[in-house]
Amino acid sequence: MLLIECNKIKKYFGDRLILDIEKLRIYSEDRIGIVGINGAGKTTLINILSKRLESDEGWVKSYGKHGYISQLESPDNNIISAEIASKFGIESNWNDKMSGGEKTRFKLAGALDNKSAIIFADEPTSNLDIEGIELLEEKLSDYNGGLILISHDRNFLDKLCNKIIEIENGKIEIYNGNYSFYRNQKNQEKERVRFEYEEYIKEKKRLEEVIKEKKQKSKSIKRAPKRMGNSEARLHKMGGQKAKANLDRAVKNVKKRIENLETKEKPIGQSGIKLDIMDSNKLHSKIIIEGKNINKKFEEKIIFKNAEFNIYNNAKIALIGPNGCGKTTLINMILNNENNIKVAKGAKIGYFSQDMNILKNNLSIIENVMESSIYPESFARLLLARLLFKGETIYKKIDVLSGGERVKVSFAKILLQDINLLILDEPTNYIDINALEVIEETLKEYDRTLLFVSHDRKFVEAVANQIMTIEDKKIKIFMGTYKEYLSRKNNLNRNKEDRATKIILLENRLSEVIGKLSMPAKQNDLEILNEEYNEIVEELKRLKN
Incomplete structure (x- = not known):
């Protein structure tokens, strides 16, 4: 309809x-x-x-x-x-x-x-x-x-x-x-454009070589030797001039073929973004962030109770969980260096937050980024171009940018700073998918410690190699990808459901056994019933624990 x-x-x-x-x-x-x-x-x-x-x-x-x-x-x-x-x-x-x-x-x-x-x-x-x-x-x-x-x-x-x-x-x-099909189609289109351009260049070069070869042949046609008589020289000259004319005509024809080739524009290539951190800034500690006996509450609401965690060097950790569980609270505790949280000596933290307060509205995009960059401007421009700030757009002032554009500039500014520990709080909100995929690729290549909060499942799966969760006021870390984490979680849930079903069945059977023990019939063997009773009680105790 x-x-x-x-x-x-x-x-x-x-x-x-x-x-x-x-x-x-x-x-x-x-x-x-x-x-x-x-x-x-x-x-x-x-x-x-x-x-x-x-x-x-x-x-x-x-x-x-x-x-x-x-x-x-x-x-x-x-x-x-x-x-x-x-x-x-x-x-x-x-x-x-x-x-x-x-x-x-x-x-x-x-x-x-x-x-x-x-x-x-x-x-x-x-x-x-x-x-x-x-x-x-x-x-x-x-x-x-x-x-x-x-x-x-x-x-x-x-x-x-x-x-x-x-x-x-x-x-x-x-x-x-769906979106994946669309991305595949776009990639195929890019591949086709690249192939057509390469074939165009290949054919153009081939024809240019033909022209070069025929011009060389035309130049090589010599004048008649001096020892030839006039009549012989005349015949030689006539033959040579004819051959030369044919070659010149062939050159013109090939040039026309080149002109008639359907011009294919060179596809725009995208350079990879590799953030090379100077060796002097590398962290060598095994544990980058350590938390022990962490307690936190707001009025009557307890967030953490005797929680602990370790973040190891070069780990890429996604902090996930329902809203209100304490994700941003934990990040703030790390940033504020609160009691019982120890950050490795020499750590230089780059922090991205949704308020984007690191940007100065009166400065342009490139001025904001270069204000604290340890990388040359050429590299900053490359990163901004990948985030779709190209040409004159890098001179736009921050106060005229959309929310999504500000997120991208904030991300670029943080990445280009003198840092060796990156903490991101929801970096993927409000930005276009093209830029999101650039950020994703950049963080996959980032070879330092990363802690980030995100609800974007594809982003978490692509970037994280460990999953941190906050459950029952404790902090837990799963050593593996998001896909592996979900698989483990689903298996645990299935086991939990199976266990719950077994408990119900055993409790029903226990009621029957107790009923028979309290009012035994002639055919009941009390010793067998008593033995079954003990077995059921032990099994229930094991399952419930």
Whole structure:
């Protein structure tokens, strides 16, 4: 069923053309992820499609109700039914004091309660913990309607989308499939462009060699020797001139072939980013951060109780867990060098936080980055280019940048400082996927100690080689990747479920045995029953412990 159609859409911001869309139709079975760099017009597009924003040219028609989920805006409906509120584990009335996760669940519940034919979602996973993201995935997967989604969470896009719309230079390109399929298609396109360019260069060089060879032959045609008579010389000259003319004509023809070759532009290559830290700054301690007997509480809420942990040199640790469990608290305790937390001597910490207070608004991007950089400006420019700050854009002042752009500049500034211990608190929020993948690749190559908080599962899996969790007021470290951690966790959960089932069965059997022991029938053997009773009690004790 057709839900939205639009035609000849144009939207300007000042004199800049943000969107130029010839035609777009969206159907009830479409579950679309919108991707593009920061500032490409992703939010503008869904605001136009949902009629929250007027286009400057063209028209949009929509059929049926729609719901809208955004981290930055209050919901359209402040009250939802008690039935759907209970399904999402929230109150039925909107409250500004709700947590980020509760607010997102409320907005989604409101969209479903409104029986929306299509849901628009603008970065719905921002500020959600992993459990909240998985709940949102589950609810949107069960939703039977159209979905238009902006997200930097690649797992989220993979699980929910069957189409990807890419916005580039105001134009849209539609790819059938989820995000991974889209990335594969893009990589194939890049590979095809590279191959076509190499074939073009190869053929051009071959033809240039032909020209060179024929010119050499033309030059080598000699004049008649002096000893020849006039008639012989005339014949020699005529033959030579004819051959020379043929060669010159062949050269012209080959030149035309070169001119007629379809020109292929050289694909833009991306250099790898390798942060080489000077040997004098390397940390040689085995343990970089050590915590013993850590206790922390806020009023009556206990965060840590006799917790301890060790972070070893060159470890890349992802600190994960539900919102409110104490992740940021632990990072602040490390940064403040609180009692019972010891940081290795010589550690120089680079810290990324969401408030981005290391940036100076009155300075340009390149001035901010170079203010504390130990690397040459050429390298800083390379890193900024990879983060899509190219050409004159590096001279933009910070106060005119979007939130996502500021995140990227903050990240670049920290990486280029004189540091040997990197701590990042949610570095992936609000940045485009292209930049996220650059940050991911850079951190994979980073050969020093790294501690980071992230709810982006793909990012955690790609970068971390250890997983830190906060459970029951204790700090635990799993020595392995996120995939291995999940596998172990699932196995433990399955074992726990199996154990719970066995306990129920044994307790039921124990009740039967006790009943027979207390009121034995003639056929009952009390000695066997008593022996079974003892065995069941011992097995229950073992399982419960």
